[in-house]
Amino acid sequence: MQKIALVGCGMMGKVHFNAYSLLGKSGFELKYISDVIEERAEKLSETSAGVRVADFEDILYDEEITMLDICTPTYEHKDMVIAAAERGKNVFCEKPIALKIEDSYEMVKICKMNGVKLGIGHVTRYFPEYVKNLEIVKSGEIGKPVMARMYRGGVFPLRRPESDNWFNDVEKSGGVIVDLSIHDIDFSRQLFGEVKSIDARSAKLSYKNCPENFDHSMVLLRFKDGAIVHIEGAWSQPTAIPTGFKTSFEIYGTKGMVDYDSEKSTTFKLYTSVDSPEYSSMNVTGVNPYALEIESFIDALNNNKEIMPNGTEGLEALKIALAANLSAREQRTVYMKELSFND
Numbered sequence: 001m002q003k004i005a006l007v008g009c010g011m012m013g014k015v016h017f018n019a020y021s022l023l024g025k026s027g028f029e030l031k032y033i034s035d036v037i038e039e040r041a042e043k044l045s046e047t048s049a050g051v052r053v054a055d056f057e058d059i060l061y062d063e064e065i066t067m068l069d070i071c072t073p074t075y076e077h078k079d080m081v082i083a084a085a086e087r088g089k090n091v092f093c094e095k096p097i098a099l100k101i102e103d104s105y106e107m108v109k110i111c112k113m114n115g116v117k118l119g120i121g122h123v124t125r126y127f128p129e130y131v132k133n134l135e136i137v138k139s140g141e142i143g144k145p146v147m148a149r150m151y152r153g154g155v156f157p158l159r160r161p162e163s164d165n166w167f168n169d170v171e172k173s174g175g176v177i178v179d180l181s182i183h184d185i186d187f188s189r190q191l192f193g194e195v196k197s198i199d200a201r202s203a204k205l206s207y208k209n210c211p212e213n214f215d216h217s218m219v220l221l222r223f224k225d226g227a228i229v230h231i232e233g234a235w236s237q238p239t240a241i242p243t244g245f246k247t248s249f250e251i252y253g254t255k256g257m258v259d260y261d262s263e264k265s266t267t268f269k270l271y272t273s274v275d276s277p278e279y280s281s282m283n284v285t286g287v288n289p290y291a292l293e294i295e296s297f298i299d300a301l302n303n304n305k306e307i308m309p310n311g312t313e314g315l316e317a318l319k320i321a322l323a324a325n326l327s328a329r330e331q332r333t334v335y336m337k338e339l340s341f342n343d
């Protein structure tokens with residue numbers, strides 16, 4: 001039975017709060033919610049009986065709390081995860097794990113030293129279309145996967161008040177690759193394994209919302225097994241665009257392909273047997289993926305199962321995202337083996 005505190009009641013904090021309400025109360029209790037802007041936590045707590053507002057420090061010293069759910073801005077993840085681990089709390093932390101490799105290694109190490117589990121919110125692993133795609137690829141239905149194209153984007157994630165525009169600061173959010181495309185980087189690793197080299201470029205399309213940072217990126221990953229993956233990430237769509245956030249992917253194998261586009265009326269298509277084509281299309285539906293990832297973390301704690309994705313998986317995705325930032329900055333190919341991180 002987990003007693004949980006949710007820290008950070010902004011955009012993702014609300015999504016997680018809603019996810020707990022969808023899960024009912026089996027195997028856990030959401031005891032506290034917390035935000036430095038207390039009114040945000042107060043307002044959210046009014047929507048659910050029994051959930052109390054508390055300070056981060058008080059939460060750390062409450063012996064009953066066994067799990068923290070960290071939904072604070074990325075630049076806060078390291079200190080909060082370490083503080084929680086040192087007080088013996090398991091931690092589910094939103095992605096990206098942190099902003100630096102060294103910090104991520106430290107987080108993983110300190111969680112291990114304190115015998116607590118660390119999960120990272122790479123939620124595409126729980127989106128039904130991504131799960132279905134992985135099942136198809138692993139079954140061999142499209143042959144050997146050899147290349148893929150992925151897209152994820154929408155408007156700039158502006159936060160109010162304007163002084164809270166932390167996504168604009170690359171030192172605080174890591175930029176569009178580290179913050180957004182990291183989902184597709186993690187997804188690519190599930191499909192193709194380990195990355196050999198990276199070429200990336202970044203551009204700025206919106207000067208109003210994002211004056212200091214890049215808001216549009218393309219990343220080309222070359223994998224050790226020869227596969228290539230092209231990942232596009234956008235924070236640059238016009239604010240008034242009617243469609244909002246979009247995700248898509250195309251996975252090409254030696255015997256077929258999978259095509260998914262969140263904006264098409266039939267979102268998911270499978271093409272197999274290239275010479276005598278077979279075709280199926282469907283709308284893959286499922287449970288709220290945020291509820292599923294949290295449920296899976298709680299289940300792993302209650303039943304001593306492996307955490308997936310864990311801190312190390314978060315760290316591996318971050319390495320690639322940071323290598324892509326380096327490639328974009330220096331306008332050159334970056335090889336994973338040239339990066340030495342202090343572990």
Ligand SMILES: NC(=O)c1ccc[n+]([C@@H]2O[C@H](COP(=O)([O-])OP(=O)(O)OC[C@H]3O[C@@H](n4cnc5c(N)ncnc54)[C@H](O)[C@@H]3O)[C@@H](O)[C@H]2O)c1
Nearest residue numbers: 008009010011012013035036037071072073074094095096
């Ligand atoms: N998995 C996903 O799909 C997804 C989507 C968006 C954001 N994220 C990630 O979630 C994290 C949070 O992003 P967001 O969009 O919710 O940001 P946000 O700015 O909307 O919310 C962050 C909240 O944390 C609070 N906060 C800041 N410092 C705090 C502290 N020390 N103690 C308590 N509260 C504190 C802020 O007041 C704010 O309410 C980021 O790491 C982001 O990359 C994940």
